[in-house]
Amino acid sequence: MTGTGLNKTIRVTVPGRVNLIGEWIDFNGGTVLPMALNQAITLEMRANDRDEDTVSSRQFGDPRAFSLTAPAEGHWSDYVRGGLQYARENGWLTGGFDVTLDSTIPVGAGLSSSAATVVATLKAASLDRTDYDPVAIAMAAKDIENNFIGVPCGIMDQMAVAIGAPGEVIALDTRDRSFEIVPLPSDWCVVVVHSGIARALADGRYKQRRDECLLAAEALQLEHLCDADVSAIARLPAELARRGRHVVSEGARARDSITALKAGDRLGFGQLMQASHASLRDDFEVSVPEIDAMVADAITFGADGARITGAGFGGCFVCLLSPEKVDVWWQALLRRHPGISRVA
Numbered sequence: 208m209t210g211t212g213l214n215k216t217i218r219v220t221v222p223g224r225v226n227l228i229g230e231w232i233d234f235n236g237g238t239v240l241p242m243a244l245n246q247a248i249t250l251e252m253r254a255n256d257r258d259e260d261t262v263s264s265r266q267f268g269d270p271r272a273f274s275l276t277a278p279a280e281g282h283w284s285d286y287v288r289g290g291l292q293y294a295r296e297n298g299w300l301t302g303g304f305d306v307t308l309d310s311t312i313p314v315g316a317g318l319s320s321s322a323a324t325v326v327a328t329l330k331a332a333s334l335d336r337t338d339y340d341p342v343a344i345a346m347a348a349k350d351i352e353n354n355f356i357g358v359p360c361g362i363m364d365q366m367a368v369a370i371g372a373p374g375e376v377i378a379l380d381t382r383d384r385s386f387e388i389v390p391l392p393s394d395w396c397v398v399v400v401h402s403g404i405a406r407a408l409a410d411g412r413y414k415q416r417r418d419e420c421l422l423a424a425e426a427l428q429l430e431h432l433c434d435a436d437v438s439a440i441a442r443l444p445a446e447l448a449r450r451g452r453h454v455v456s457e458g459a460r461a462r463d464s465i466t467a468l469k470a471g472d473r474l475g476f477g478q479l480m481q482a483s484h485a486s487l488r489d490d491f492e493v494s495v496p497e498i499d500a501m502v503a504d505a506i507t508f509g510a511d512g513a514r515i516t517g518a519g520f521g522g523c524f525v526c527l528l529s530p531e532k533v534d535v536w537w538q539a540l541l542r543r544h545p546g547i548s549r550v551a
């Protein structure tokens with residue numbers, strides 16, 4: 208099937224995701240372990256027979272109209288418009304569309320609301336196609352984030368939200384996009400907590416970290432920084448050495464965590480999460496002191512593991528604990544940090 212004006216209302220729902228472990232390695236050749244959330248975005252789309260797109264959001268407001276080829280402008284609607292423009296350029300759609308969004312995924316929290324919006328747009332635009340393929344959708348969504356929005360992200364978020372289902376962990380090899388789905392054991396409870404500290408990815412800090420990784424890989428003449436040798440990393444200039452140490456150690460932790468997950472070893476997995484947080488805090492330097500304190504208290508009050516999740520610089524942290532402990536643990540954490548809220 209080729210170009211279409213889609214003269215019916217299409218509705219799709221795409222989840223957010225939380226990354227359990229494997230942080231900042233999805234563009235360094237690592238394996239990552241994201242899990243889809245119940246929080247999701249629902250997108251409705253209908254052809255409008257005009258030469259403009261309109262985008263509105265139940266959370267963010269009334270329709271705004273854009274020409275069919277208008278560039279990104281740093282607005283939440285960019286994620287929809289990037290998807291529509293990609294779909295038109297590739298002959299999936301023709302003409303203008305009215306799109307409405309309704310989302311329960313917190314924005315700027317590290318839970319992939321952006322990836323979910325782009326993937327939802329592409330999914331709606333290609334639902335009728337016989338060659339519909341979620342992995343191809345994820346790759347297209349990454350391309351849009353990299354080139355239309357301008358954030359040089361890896362493939363983790365798009366894959367997680369395009370193929371994931373809540374309660375299932377995706378062990379994703381970001382080199383070849385092969386993945387294995389592993390159900391979360393019934394005696395593992397994953398709690399996602401919003402720190403109350405907002406962050407934005409497009410503000411340049413993501414790109415800065417990514418560039419540091421590319422520089423380190425280049426200095427070591429490697430395609431993937433995850434392959435680096437620890438002794439070679441130690442010879443890099445101090446800051447690059449810290450970034451490299453995080454990437455290599457996180458790659459090893461992510462591999463070990465798959466073994467722990469499959470063995471149902473919650474304590475072992477929790478230890479790996481704790482080591483991941485320390486590495487993100489000290490070597491990759493993407494945490495903030497307030498979240499360090501929250502993560503430390505989450506452990507003190509009884510979680511097996513806790514760590515900042517997603518790109519960091521604020522947003523959410525993810526905790527792992529026994530289901531029986533959750534209620535008392537949460538009350539203690541909330542008393543200590545009244546500004547936090549439980550997302551999942």
Ligand code: GLA
Nearest residue numbers: 230231360361362363517518
């Ligand atoms: C963001 C990016 C991902 C990944 C994470 C950090 O979510 O979109 O590609 O790099 O940060 O692990």
